Amino acid sequence: MEGMTSEASVTKLPECFSSVIPGWFSEISPMWPGEAHSLKVEKILFQGKSEYQNVIVFQSSTYGKVLVLDGVIQLTERDECAYQEMITHLPLCSIPNPKKVLVIGGGDGGVLREVSRHSSVERIDICEIDKMVVDVSKQFFPRVAVGFNDPRVTLHIGDGVAFLKAVPEGTYDAVIVDSSDPIGPAQELFEKPFFQSVAKALRPGGVVCTQAESIWLHMHIIEDIVANCRQIFKGAVNYAWTSVPTYPSGVIGFMLCTTEGPPVDFKHPINPIDLDDSHIKTKGPLKFYNSEMHSAAFSLPSFARKVIESKSD
């Protein structure tokens, strides 16, 4: 695996391991100044530098294995269910019979695992920029990377922005943007031209769900995303959020939008996955998502509602 470093050859650990309690990983970033979440490290399993970012996998003492990109926790085995299930089923349970789905980012395979629970889906394209993320996930996170085993999945290694530009108009029923933060390789995925490409790639009444940061930390970013989406997507534009303990401030948000076409009411899912349990055999039961959690995710604290709903519907 390109850039792979065996444990024995590790001589210098990145700063996130050295500036705090010895033996702990701390997540320090200008995206959340003045606070840091730390996990106790049992063993570092992998560290490498890809063309795009630093990649680390460690065994934590209480959160299972942890994937870190550029010093930021992407997933832990203990709480990944919340993020992967919500970012996937919020859009897919909101439309009848999704057939063609595109995932941008999501190289760990967790979103694929969730998409493939939907029996109506015929084709799943994924465009991940960093092959190392895919390889590392397959090696260290088999219960996440299981998503790649579905025969409906086609993996494209490359730039999501360029991939979308080449997509024929109206191809997808749903696009899921599972990106990292807007500092680093994912920056363009938060900008207006990208959202325009997404809208073009969707069929009329198609849905997009993008990772959209924390209402506690990033209202200014969210405000911009909502304003952009309101201009570009002529159907519903809604913000949802959920609890993920190992993400900064303990929550993560999602921007859900639809193109003009058959109306979509995100707050009232019409395609409940709860009823169909054929997927459980290979992927295990849903741990987090259910129809009640779906609707509840759109309820916003007053401070956030004031900002978001002034720009939204």
Added chain:
Amino acid sequence: MEGMTSEASVTKLPECFSSVIPGWFSEISPMWPGEAHSLKVEKILFQGKSEYQNVIVFQSSTYGKVLVLDGVIQLTERDECAYQEMITHLPLCSIPNPKKVLVIGGGDGGVLREVSRHSSVERIDICEIDKMVVDVSKQFFPRVAVGFNDPRVTLHIGDGVAFLKAVPEGTYDAVIVDSSDPIGPAQELFEKPFFQSVAKALRPGGVVCTQAESIWLHMHIIEDIVANCRQIFKGAVNYAWTSVPTYPSGVIGFMLCTTEGPPVDFKHPINPIDLDDSHIKTKGPLKFYNSEMHSAAFSLPSFARKVIESKSD
């Protein structure tokens, strides 16, 4: 103020300040092994040892002033709204015209501030065991301790368990138990005899709301609380939860129960505070709570629903 230490005389800082990045406070506890949340410290404003616990106040760089008891963050100026508003309005907005309210713990005054937004309330008793918490809050957190200024409030310094035993049967419309974790002075507030005293102190169809830990970290504690409450409270027994970034795992839960009597449907508030805004002048607007957040708080992730609803209604 008893036990008060002036800044100049501080020679030895407690361990939570010394075991991590210099200049940061880290919250390390056997209640959440293997993880720690840290806040950057600008200045330590107070440290003292009361009869019951260590009390610290510091100015953080991004969360405002922070109150710490026995090494555990109780509130920060930035996110206290979520906890105080939810623990108070979940019970009070679920019953018509609450008149007599008892607060156990809550010595910072934040719950009082929220209770006093309800114009129907005629009497607010608070029983806090540790006078130092009240004094420190009045000195350093005026926007929280403002709750003590309401003429309807009577402060009792003492043991909540003993106080409740002396309360005549059927006195209160609502009891709010704003306790710290079940290690330390609050331990008894999580045990069955305490819940029995609460039930006795409530009128028929009266409501109790108690701090009930995190579904991500403490399902075993929650399971016990639910089982106890199901035996003792013959009306509704429900679990709700909300986001509080500076609490471990980023969430906190609440146990909501009613005694036998006029039925209460916690999930559908019938006494909306949103409509009455006379309280805003002295206490500022609600930042977090609204009727949608109220109902959404009772939606549980599948992993938690499985455990809680098997013991609940």
